Amino acid sequence: VQLVESGGGVVRPGGSLRLSCAASEFQFDDYAMHWVRQVPGKGLEWVSLISGDGDKTYYSDSVKGRFTISRDNRKNSLYLQMNSLRSEDTAFYYCAKDIDSGSYSFESWGQGTLVTVSS
């Protein structure tokens, strides 16, 4: 399994950013995918989840209404559109592959991409 995130960078408060995650070496559309973030020096926070077919999406309360998760199964890619960014969104963002065990479990993780929201 390979997961490679991109799209991180520095953005001003109120700005937007789109993260991408390129997946390979597994049947992408068979698995739900997640975004998880970690503020440097802090704990892990789940951000969002999308089902394998893209029909179902879920969000943490902290990003609901501002972030949108999507996927393109033809391109084996996962996305996170982040709008109205706040300083508290500054974090490393990881895409993660679900294990498909019935529960939500993050079987594989990317290397992460850093988003910095600062004026």
Add this chain to the structure above:
Amino acid sequence: DIVMTQSPLSLPVTPGEPASISCRSSQSLLHSNGYNYLDWYLRKPGQSPHLLIYLGSRRASGVPDRFSGSGSGTDFTLKISRVEAEDVGIYYCMQGLQTPITFGQGTRLEIK
């Protein structure tokens, strides 16, 4: 939301000695199918987190058998039978029963 609480938050261990981390959830993680929807993850320094244990007690692929998970309902434990230097990092429990998926605060394991 389900609140996950870990203890201790810091765990100094001598190599070769056992170690144990506790995790408690604010609601039962026991699904009607008999499985506990509780995972353990390790974030080693400079690396992405990786899965150690899922469904309460199942070791993920490639995880050494010195790691074991136990517990049911609201109380869970991760045990390392003999700590090695490569086990340093921050351990997190996580509930996968419902969204929002939630993590414990993390337990930092360090070598004495």
